[in-house]
Amino acid sequence: MKHNTGITAETTESVALAVDGSQPVWMTLNEARDRAFTGEIVFETDPEVLAYLDHGVVYYAERVTDASLGRRLLEAGVLDVEQLVAEHRQLRRRRAR
Numbered sequence: 001m002k003h004n005t006g007i008t009a010e011t012t013e014s015v016a017l018a019v020d021g022s023q024p025v026w027m028t029l030n031e032a033r034d035r036a037f038t039g040e041i042v043f044e045t046d047p048e049v050l051a052y053l054d055h056g057v058v059y060y061a062e063r064v065t066d067a068s069l070g071r072r073l074l075e076a077g078v079l080d081v082e083q084l085v086a087e088h089r090q091l092r093r094r095r096a097r
Helices: 025-034 069-075 080-097
Strands: 001-005 038-043 051-053 058-065
Touching: 025 038, 025 051, 069 080
Parallel strands: none
Antiparallel strands: 001 038, 038 051, 051 058
């Protein structure tokens, strides 16, 4: 299991969660919550699982083998292509600022 660098609530410096060996996922998520971790955690399982956290709260998780969130929203009929493209453009504009 590897943990990508994130930001804790106590500091604006990057602080990585580090685990030597394997441990249950719940232990890693508890540590992330306790540290108010913000960032991505990569669980080296088969398939890999990515969890995205904001101040210790998981707001999204996915398996690397899953279709993208956009693709799943299209297939479920939640969004149409025009809505997805418009959102993508809006996100690109925000990142450019």
